[in-house]
Amino acid sequence: MWRQAGQLMLNLPLGIAGFVFTVVMLSVGLALAVTVIGLPLLAAGLSGCRSMGAFARTRARSVYGSGLHEPEPLHRPRPGITGYTTAHLTDALSWRSALYNVLRLPWGILSFTVTLVCVIVGWPVLPWVIRFGAAVDRMLLEALLAPGALSERVRELEDDRGTVVDTAAADLRRIERDLHDGAQARLVALAMDLGLAKERLRETESAEDVQAAARMVDNAHGEVKLALQELRDLARGIHPAVLTDRGLDAALSAVAARCTVPGGVKVHVELKAADGTVERPDSAVEGIAYFTVSELLTNVSKHSGARSATVDVWRADDQLMVLVQDDGKGGAAPYPGSGLGGLAERIQAVDGVFLVESPHGGPTTVTIELPWRTRTARR
Incomplete structure (x- = not known):
């Protein structure tokens, strides 16, 4: 006073x-x-x-x-x-x-x-x-x-634009690195193996040469399967087909099935509007929700020591709400430069809200609020 x-x-x-x-x-x-x-x-x-x-x-x-x-x-x-x-x-x-x-x-x-x-x-x-x-x-x-409100909004949009550009650049570098170190290297090895097998077959003079060529072809076949698996994993990291075809419920259930939490992950998705109609959110919002939950469950598996986790998704008016909980040791915080900090920046770029409650000793609760439609989609 x-x-x-x-x-x-x-x-x-x-x-x-x-x-x-x-x-x-x-x-x-x-x-x-x-x-x-x-x-x-x-x-x-x-x-x-x-x-x-x-x-x-x-x-x-x-x-x-x-x-x-x-x-x-x-x-x-x-x-x-x-x-x-x-x-x-x-x-x-x-x-x-x-x-x-x-x-x-x-x-x-x-x-x-x-x-x-x-x-x-x-x-x-x-x-x-x-x-x-x-x-x-x-x-x-x-x-x-x-x-002024206009200058504040311009500053927010400039910050959001910078976040989106940085995120897109990081994703492009990750895709390039994965292609270069994974599928591309395997395809190069495959081409070399097939070339050697072709040369061996041309010079076949005995059964041993045929068997050696067959082993080369067999190894090449294995490399093809591994390269295809890496390409599928890479495509899933860009945008999973199940999300496009079947929506958040099926996509998040698939992510939960791959999570290594001992007690498993329970997923509940309810996207009914107040009038009872079921409608999917904007595709960009779906993608952000999917990748956010996917990274959160990865963190739960690696760092939390949790025995179980839950994912709840529902619609509240014109907002998509996501709640991710686990019974781990807690202590998570979205400080700048951390994985949670990056998720917070990505969500704030579409005028969303990202809240983390994680006292030491647990449990951890992450609440996400996203617009049902982005500004571009509304226009």
Whole structure:
């Protein structure tokens, strides 16, 4: 309470300084706008207002715990003084910071006076006065100094785009590596074996040569089967045919059957809408749900020490909900760079939610919320 009281009383000296700086710089800059130095001076004033706004956001976070996010750094369309001036004159946050500096003076006078009077003579109502003043202070900060909803959405989309690009590049590298180290190497060995067998058959002069050629062909046949199995596994890693043909229920059941948890994995999928109709989600959402559950069950098998696990999938309005639970040792966390962190980034790229509850000693519960239709599919 006393920290908030100090914040309200500091609004007056900070408001005076911000008001004087803003009025002087903007007035001089506008008055000299017809000259060479007018607009750059105005831009310098707006830059100072933006810096004061950053300081106000820092104070708000330290005192109120406010969730004010820092805006993106100011983007200059071109270098030099022209780019500097253009960037600040066209930046909405700079102008809103200037308005905040102007409005903070009358608000600072009011908040300083009321708080001081309550501290001296009205202390019985001081907690309520401070609570109300802090709420008004936060509203003013969030209305004028918080990044705009559009800029926040653009930043989210840029982050999501980067995540999708990185994920696609990693998948391409994995496919290339698997092809190079697996099926391609086996096919090269197969071609060599068949070439040797052909040469041996051409030079056949005895039964031993025929048997040697037959063994080469037999080895080549084994290599063909192994290469086909590796190609099938690779295709399943790209997009399993069972998911396309039969949907999430059959695909997740197949993943659960391959899981090595001793007690097995129980899968329950219910995709009925509120009106009773059964509809499949968007194919991209199906793919994300499938690969997420597949990787989660792989982690359960390798790291959790669980005896059993469950996978529940259902539809909630326009959301696809997935719940994966195991009775393992717990301690899982989606920290950056981890496998769970990568899953979280992939799900957030489609405006999904990824929550992990995994206390030490277990159990572990992973909740996933995905949109039933992606934005592209809705359009």
